Amino acid sequence: MKKYFLIATAMLALVSCGRQKSQIERSIEDYATITVPEPDLSGITENGKEVLNLYRFAAYEADNIYWKQYFGDKSRLESVEAPDVKEFAMINYGPWNRLDGTPFMPGYGKRPLGVHFYPLDITAEEFEASTLRDKESPYTLIKRNNDGTLRSVWYHEEYAEEIDKIASYLTAAANITIKPSVRNYLLKKIEALKTDDYYESDIAWLEMEDSKMDLVIGPNETNDDQFKGIKKSYGALVLLKDLAATDRLEKYAALIPELQKALPCPDEYKVFTPGEYSDVFVCNALCYAGSYNAGIKEIAINLPADERVEKERGTRTILLGNVIDAKFYNIMSPVAELFITENAPEVTRNAFFVNLAFREMAHGLGVKETVNGKGSVEKALGSHALTWEEAKANVVGTFLASNTFKYPDLSLFITRDNVIATFVTSLIRSQRFGEGEALGRGNMMVLNYLMKNGALSRNGSGKYSINYDKTQEVLGELAGIILRVQAEGDTAFATEFEKEYAVAPAHFDEDKRLMRLENIPIDVRFNFQH
Numbered sequence: 001m002k003k004y005f006l007i008a009t010a011m012l013a014l015v016s017c018g019r020q021k022s023q024i025e026r027s028i029e030d031y032a033t034i035t036v037p038e039p040d041l042s043g044i045t046e047n048g049k050e051v052l053n054l055y056r057f058a059a060y061e062a063d064n065i066y067w068k069q070y071f072g073d074k075s076r077l078e079s080v081e082a083p084d085v086k087e088f089a090m091i092n093y094g095p096w097n098r099l100d101g102t103p104f105m106p107g108y109g110k111r112p113l114g115v116h117f118y119p120l121d122i123t124a125e126e127f128e129a130s131t132l133r134d135k136e137s138p139y140t141l142i143k144r145n146n147d148g149t150l151r152s153v154w155y156h157e158e159y160a161e162e163i164d165k166i167a168s169y170l171t172a173a174a175n176i177t178i179k180p181s182v183r184n185y186l187l188k189k190i191e192a193l194k195t196d197d198y199y200e201s202d203i204a205w206l207e208m209e210d211s212k213m214d215l216v217i218g219p220n221e222t223n224d225d226q227f228k229g230i231k232k233s234y235g236a237l238v239l240l241k242d243l244a245a246t247d248r249l250e251k252y253a254a255l256i257p258e259l260q261k262a263l264p265c266p267d268e269y270k271v272f273t274p275g276e277y278s279d280v281f282v283c284n285a286l287c288y289a290g291s292y293n294a295g296i297k298e299i300a301i302n303l304p305a306d307e308r309v310e311k312e313r314g315t316r317t318i319l320l321g322n323v324i325d326a327k328f329y330n331i332m333s334p335v336a337e338l339f340i341t342e343n344a345p346e347v348t349r350n351a352f353f354v355n356l357a358f359r360e361m362a363h364g365l366g367v368k369e370t371v372n373g374k375g376s377v378e379k380a381l382g383s384h385a386l387t388w389e390e391a392k393a394n395v396v397g398t399f400l401a402s403n404t405f406k407y408p409d410l411s412l413f414i415t416r417d418n419v420i421a422t423f424v425t426s427l428i429r430s431q432r433f434g435e436g437e438a439l440g441r442g443n444m445m446v447l448n449y450l451m452k453n454g455a456l457s458r459n460g461s462g463k464y465s466i467n468y469d470k471t472q473e474v475l476g477e478l479a480g481i482i483l484r485v486q487a488e489g490d491t492a493f494a495t496e497f498e499k500e501y502a503v504a505p506a507h508f509d510e511d512k513r514l515m516r517l518e519n520i521p522i523d524v525r526f527n528f529q530h
Contacts, residue, residue, distance in 0.1 A: 098295030099434030114227030275314030380489025
């Protein structure tokens with residue numbers, strides 16, 4: 001089995017030094033520590049290196065904001081005496097296991113659906129009845145007054161202290177950068193953080209095409225809001241562009257308008273026209289912070305999520321090359337050896353890479369607004385929205401990637417069966433993300449649907465067989481279902497569909513047991529050297 005060169009710690013046996021390991025210790029080992037070596041900064045000026053340091057300082061402040069959003073006072077966990085409990089709390093950014101939302105520390109109940117975006121005792125009925133003007137903004141907190149009534153507070157007011165520090169770091173970086181596009185982006189980002197209006201900074205970020213370095217920072221992801229699915233969490237990524245790999249991927253972004261037309265659904269469900277200036281970058285991660293660092297780590301992103309920007313300018317897909325390698329060689333490859341039948345095509349890193357590219361581009365496809373007047377897809381589907389968006393990206397992305405033979409320049413990298421075998425492997429390994437977050441529920445939904453419709457089968461020894469023609473057919477069918485549900489905001493159908501499919505498969509516990517016996521981690525965490 002090929003070993004990835006960044007491995008820092010091997011998975012240990014469950015019995016060490018003559019004693020049985022605790023559940024917490026085993027859970028910590030589910031996150032393999034990967035040491036990421038110092039980046040190659042050749043060609044980066046001294047000013048550029050200082051900009052990178054300032055980016056990291058800004059990222060750490062975004063991390064502080066995220067702690068407040070998700071858990072509250074971080075110091076309550078930093079003072080925990082048990083080293084293993086404290087370590088697992090730092091991985092999860094709180095006392096709740098990210099995989100199922102259950103507490104692993106005494107004194108805490110199940111993770112609140114709205115964490116600290118809303119009062120802990122708020123009900124859906126109370127939220128809907130409220131006349132607060134900005135309650136559905138992604139950038140407001142809902143709080144309770146002393147008399148029990150609700151009020152909304154803008155992020156830039158609640159987190160003013162941390163935002164002022166971020167602004168000082170970004171101002172310093174803007175003053176020393178030699179790239180006008182970088183300076184423009186940083187100044188626009190400062191203004192955005194201080195006003196919670198991100199339109200101009202999103203445009204500036206997409207126009208910043210000539211920098212080798214990047215900083216993604218601010219409230220971007222709604223994964224943590226499982227109450228209404230609208231509030232965005234703070235996070236940050238410090239990135240270094242892989243110029244050679246990015247050049248090879250330029251052809252992918254050019255396909256986005258054509259991919260929208262190729263969606264397997266009626267025309268009325270693909271009326272949105274993606275911006276023609278979308279691009280795809282490959283970057284190596286130098287720092288993870290906030291929502292991006294919590295629990296399961298992102299390996300690719302697609303931003304911005306503002307429909308206006310997506311339509312006028314497009315989106316940027318960023319594939320995190322060093323993180324993709326870490327997950328493929330430490331998780332995907334051993335899972336394929338364990339579960340995919342011997343006659344299956346080789347599960348490849350190239351196919352994993354291409355699947356991820358198409359998955360992220362698929363986030364920008366379909367519709368953003370419902371076609372029947374229910375408002376945005378997020379608003380119409382509420383707490384179901386993110387599960388269906390994650391499922392859409394995976395299913396639509398794989399369906400489109402499996403048709404890359406239609407594009408001769410792309411078919412040189414992979415075959416249809418490489419795409420499908422690698423996708424199925426990813427579904428098997430991501431079962432362990434659990435039902436606690438939308439990504440896990442979305443993956444379970446897809447895996448169950450494929451199995452119940454004859455695309456996959458699992459034999460008594462735990463091996464999966466893939467019917468490749470059937471899988472492609474079923475993926476197209478499921479893509480059509482997902483795109484319709486989003487376009488029509490069909491919450492009733494989404495609820496019933498999830499009850500049947502977005503649950504742990506019958507073989508879930510056995511698959512988990514086999515992966516644990518082979519010491520295959522659930523995910524990775526990073527030790528960045530810089």
